[in-house]
Amino acid sequence: MPDEQKQTPPVPQDQSSRREVFGKLGLGCMLAAGAGSLAFGYEFLSPNVLYEPSPITNAGKPDQYPVGSVTTNAEAGIYIVHGPEGFYALSATCTHLGCRTAWAPELGLIACPCHGSRFNQAGVKVAGPAPNPLPWLRVSISDEGDLIVDRSAVVPPRQFLRT
Amino acid sequence: MARSFQNYLGDLRESRVWQSIFRSGSGPSNLHRSQAIQQNLYLHLFSVKSRRSSLAIGVTWYLGTLSMVTFLILVATGIPLMLYYHPSVPQAYADMKDLQFAVSAGLFLRNLHRWSAHAMVLLVFAHMFRVFYRGAYRPPREFNWVIGVMLLLVTLFLSYTGYLLPWDQLAFWAITVGSNIMSAVPLLGPKIRFLTLGGNTVNANALLRFYVLHCVILPLAGGMLVGIHFWRIRKDGGLYSGKSGDESQPQVSQPHE
Structure with missing residues (x-):
């Protein structure tokens, strides 16, 4: 399709390109998921019920x-x-x-x-x-x-x- | 007239089945011999060519290879031991005794596992000393030294986690003392101890956690690190021969390798 051959418009100096925005968004999502996994892992590894003898x-x-x-x-x-x-x-x-x-x-x-x-x-x-x-x-x-x-x-x- | 073994081997190598399994084909040329290494899943981690001088016993004393051999013995003896061992309290102790007295060849497997474990710790230390005193940790091999330190830690953690599994007095008190040493870590210490033991005392949770670490997590981590370790030997220019003029340059992106 010839329309896709068109040059993308130049990005003004003070703005981020679409790619940069999505890149940052992706990085942010991965960081959030990583932090969530750490919290999840910590909670999972800490037993909530212990069958230890009564003190x-x-x-x-x-x-x-x-x-x-x-x-x-x-x-x-x-x-x-x-x-x-x-x-x-x-x-x-x-x-x-x-x-x-x-x-x-x-x-x-x-x-x-x-x-x-x-x-x-x-x-x-x-x-x-x-x-x-x-x-x-x-x-x-x-x-x-x-x-x-x-x-x-x-x-x-x-x-x-x-x- | 009897044909020699070499003739039969030659015929086998020419056969269609052989050539379907080993992609490199066969032949006496250096190209074929290089391809035999390069095109094999297991051997391709190694350099296609090695200096004869670096393979002399006196250079490395084969300490790295011997460490790897003890690791393989430990895997090969550890898996059969798992078939008779329940990581539960107090069954673990009884299973350990059964392995010693009731299971055919159980005593042999258990002792081989134990002695190999001792040997592996010793060999890994010796390997590191040898590398250190020969200066084989210097660039471009610095990162492989770091991987080596991680492998030392994996070895020690394997040793430590395996120590609890017999669930006897020695095991119990050794892990009690060891886990109390953990809690000396500033701020996080008591939390690390709690997470490692899965409780406040060395008990059923601790036994199960140590079992999973010992049989799954640490061997997998060790295996992966060993893979990187061997691969880096090739990439960093093969075994360090220690000769002047061997400033083995790292091999930079060889497209056909």
Whole structure:
């Protein structure tokens, strides 16, 4: 068709050509789609429902823990300590790289098998690479009179529960 | 009179079936030998010609080739292992034990997979040291060095993700420690850990994610990077021979290659 052979009219200096406009539009669409994919991917990879154990643990009746005892609750990963001032609970997860610590009664210390951190009964670090003391966890008494430890609730040290 | 094996091979090469499969045809000329490399899907990544000096063992110690061979062994042993392995808690541990004690040749495949994995990490490091100390990373091979660093990371991530799959104590605590190291990344650390594990603890989601990374995503990424790596060797002038005067120019657009 001879009409198509015609020269396209020159584009004025201060305007973009049709090709440039569509080029920018295309680039904008791709950027938007890319950003959307990133957001979508991030949302998809973050689980909304987790089937992890509840952080709240029933540690039974308080009178099973003699004064001066440190009891390991391996399932929950906590220590129940009955000191002279009262009850408290410590996380058994090392603050260094997350290994499970163990109560060593012969040393009177909590020891981590991975990199050698050691903590005293109050969770204060006495040796090793751990950057922080073992966190104190909230302890309460249920209506039935059981000790309840909430692993998700870290409390400041030296909050004792007296029964 | 008995015909030699060479005669039979010659007849085979002349046959219509052979010539339909191998497009280059056959013959003793350099052209035919070049075409045998150039017109083959797998071999065309390589240079059509190599310097005899660059193929001597002392030049590269074949460390790159050996790394590739261990990768192929890992693919060849890993796929059969997948047929007996369920990436679920706690079945994974039982499957690993079954592979060791109940599956015919399971112990052999698993051990070959494990030892090859160790060998691959070692060989990749050795290959990089060899390239570094010979100066084979210099222009025009800089980008191939970068690809090599990516391949090192893929190798290490493959090693790390494979470590969790036996689902034993060593696996669990190694990944616990490793993922806690991840959370030391400034600002994003805890989020990266959460996304990698698919949760807050090393659990069923983490096992499944590591399995998919180990068996699908990382091998595919590694395979693609290896393809680019080999192709760049050709484009950057073949293996670095280290001789003065070998300032191997990159081959610029050869239309018939």
